[in-house]
Amino acid sequence: MAKLTIDGKEIEVPDGTRLFDACREARGGRDLPHFCYHPDLSIAGVCRLCQVEIEGMPKLTIACNTIVRDGMVVHTTSKRVNQAVTQVLEMHLINHPVDCPICDQAGECGLQDQYMDYGLYESEVEKTDKVLKKKAKVIGPHVILDQERCVLCARCTRFCEEVTGTGELGIYNRGDRAEIDVAPGVELDNNYSLNTVDICPVGALTSRDFRFQKRVWLLKSTSSVCNGCATGCNVRVDHEGGRIYRLKPRRNDEVNGPWMCDKGRMTYKDVHREDRLDRVLVRREGELQPISWAEGRQELLGAVKPGGVGYVLADPGRSLEELVLIQRLATELVGEEPMAGGVSDDGHDEGDDLLLSADRRPNRKALAWLDFAEKPAEALAGELSGASGVLLVFGGDPLAHQALADAASRMRVVYLGTHRTATAEAADVVVPLSMWAEKDALWVNKQGRIQRGQRAVLPPGDAREDWRVLVDLLQSIGHDPEVAGLPALRRLVAARLELEDENLLNRLPEGGYAPPRLADAPTGGR
Amino acid sequence: MSYKGLPDVVTTRRRNLLESAYFTEIARGLAVTGRHLIRNLFNTDKMPTVQYPDQKRDYGPRFRGRHRLTQREDGSPRCVACMMCSTVCPADCIEIIAGEHPDPTIEKYSKEFNIDLLRCVYCGLCEEACPCDAIRMDTGIYEIAAETREAFVVNKDFLLNNDKDGTL
CATH class of the missing domain: 3.30.70.3270 (Alpha-Beta Plaits)
Incomplete structure (x- = not known):
């Protein structure tokens, strides 16, 4: 441990700590001004903003590239430091175009923040004297570059070298003509390219998808979990007026660190897709026709009766609570056998060794925990051809498999789902459900970590909280699970998983919780 | 605590006999109304009423109108x-x-x-x-x-x- 004094405050930090981090601790969580320092990248030391005064050293030193030593006396707000930071900032701003009105970064920009803290000087540079560079240069499928706004912190180039190892970006030329660019003929086209937008402290790299969609200060943020694959990256859903505009990663060192993949970021588009189900549909005269929720509920309750249901099919895209309730419902309706947690052939794609998992369902692990086995399409088709009555499908798109569609053609299909899939088209009753961003739900990632996603927006039209529909169904067949709200539901789930504390899921820590008892459970699927 | 320049207690003067006799005060009030009436009747140019929409008030250059x-x-x-x-x-x-x-x-x-x-x-x-x-x-x-x-x-x-x- 090293004992040092920062701004008159004595703190003790482990040996080897960066002075930058020690300063944050001493300053009550407030970072030193900085552009280039990033805890998950190497030290570049190029922005010169985190300069501090260390007693006994003749010059100011950058805190990011200094390791603490016992007995250090550090000043972070002395007149000398403030003056130095202001001057460095002025240098950064010499060639900055100050086009904040049309810059998407405005509102979450490092230059703006730093200027409010350390700047507020009269600029000595005429706008016409500035070095002009390329603006709005498309450098990849997701990222657009503005070289004039760049402060050359080299975070993006370090990211491409150290995290993805692809090295598309580089700094070209020297002096005030130095600029970030991709090499000729190269595109910034990797699955993690939008992370460069996150770590860019200014508006040099911005997202093409989010471009001009919304000013960031109008957005509200909700913590959630990405549903794109089994990794379960922690995300922040940025939304406004019932519409999601972007997903940003939320740091969770156990799961995704500070990163997130581009595929995952685009999953929000499914929430607002054209083919979302928002009304109950019933097949009348061969056509699916929308009916009111009250009528639709009667239709659903009428179809889902013990003896009437022949097979129950879930999907690992449903949340943990839903899967628990679906399994309970299925057991009451059809007994132990004629049910499956999903089609094990579905939801697999190419993964990578960073975050993207080959398993593209967010909750397969939960199926394994619940002993709610998935079955391959072929086996399912065999079982379905022996079944009769109602085929109850919760989410997914099992009937996209021709074998399953054929096997189910004699059955009455009741589909509860989110999109107008092949299964919906083949169904006789279609009930809209909520998607991940529209409900408060628990997800079990591939590590066996239970994570909570909160509700960001309301589901469209008549779609409502899925667990309420399931509880309604259970009540109608005379097996009331007696859950009036989410806390009771989560106690039910905890009891089902035999967790040590029944309220554990109601007090889930920020980073999620991995129950040690279930750590060795086999993964679901094949 | 008292505000600067303001008395702590506000005392109201009691009405005297003439004021509380009602009719004298009514007459005084009517006299004011009548004075304005007669002045405006014979001096319409000075009247504050504007004959909108034939007549319009002039506003300053900084008046905020439609965008x-x-x-x-x-x-x-x-x-x-x-x-x-x-x-x-x-x-x-x-x-x-x-x-x-x-x-x-x-x-x-x-x-x-x-x-x-x-x-x-x-x-x-x-x-x-x-x-x-x-x-x-x-x-x-x-x-x-x-x-x-x-x-x-x-x-x-x-x-x-x-x-x-x-x-x-």
Whole structure:
């Protein structure tokens, strides 16, 4: 441990700590001004903003590239430091175009923040004297570059070298003509390219998808979990007026660190897709026709009766609570056998060794925990051809498999789902459900970590909280699970998983919780 | 605690006999009314009433009337859709949809710019907030009438060609 004094405050930090981090601790969580320092990248030391005064050293030193030593006396707000930071900032701003009105970064920009803290000087540079560079240069499928706004912190180039190892970006030329660019003929086209937008402290790299969609200060943020694959990256859903505009990663060192993949970021588009189900549909005269929720509920309750249901099919895209309730419902309706947690052939794609998992369902692990086995399409088709009555499908798109569609053609299909899939088209009753961003739900990632996603927006039209529909169904067949709200539901789930504390899921820590008892459970699927 | 210059206790003078006799005070009041009546009857020029709409009051040059969108020298709208006005608007009456401008030196422009004149409180914060001097309230128009609520939502074309006519 090293004992040092920062701004008159004595703190003790482990040996080897960066002075930058020690300063944050001493300053009550407030970072030193900085552009280039990033805890998950190497030290570049190029922005010169985190300069501090260390007693006994003749010059100011950058805190990011200094390791603490016992007995250090550090000043972070002395007149000398403030003056130095202001001057460095002025240098950064010499060639900055100050086009904040049309810059998407405005509102979450490092230059703006730093200027409010350390700047507020009269600029000595005429706008016409500035070095002009390329603006709005498309450098990849997701990222657009503005070289004039760049402060050359080299975070993006370090990211491409150290995290993805692809090295598309580089700094070209020297002096005030130095600029970030991709090499000729190269595109910034990797699955993690939008992370460069996150770590860019200014508006040099911005997202093409989010471009001009919304000013960031109008957005509200909700913590959630990405549903794109089994990794379960922690995300922040940025939304406004019932519409999601972007997903940003939320740091969770156990799961995704500070990163997130581009595929995952685009999953929000499914929430607002054209083919979302928002009304109950019933097949009348061969056509699916929308009916009111009250009528639709009667239709659903009428179809889902013990003896009437022949097979129950879930999907690992449903949340943990839903899967628990679906399994309970299925057991009451059809007994132990004629049910499956999903089609094990579905939801697999190419993964990578960073975050993207080959398993593209967010909750397969939960199926394994619940002993709610998935079955391959072929086996399912065999079982379905022996079944009769109602085929109850919760989410997914099992009937996209021709074998399953054929096997189910004699059955009455009741589909509860989110999109107008092949299964919906083949169904006789279609009930809209909520998607991940529209409900408060628990997800079990591939590590066996239970994570909570909160509700960001309301589901469209008549779609409502899925667990309420399931509880309604259970009540109608005379097996009331007696859950009036989410806390009771989560106690039910905890009891089902035999967790040590029944309220554990109601007090889930920020980073999620991995129950040690279930750590060795086999993964679901094949 | 007393405020500076103000007495701690306010005492009211009791009415004297004449004042509490009712009729004397009524007569005094009527005299004031009558004085104004007669003065205005014979001196109509000095009367504060304006014969609207034949006659209109003059307002100062800084009067905030109906909004307009200004143009650059080449005639294109100045607005770059930075959303400062719609952010600062206390009545939340400005709706802007931004788009990518074909000219890369402009980059961003407002594809749609709608103001709900019924919601607007004419506070002038939008022109105050605008970094490009794109929105102004200097038309001097205050007669705003329409037959439907929808007609009060004026669009970008209207705001760019805002003339002195009050009809929407």
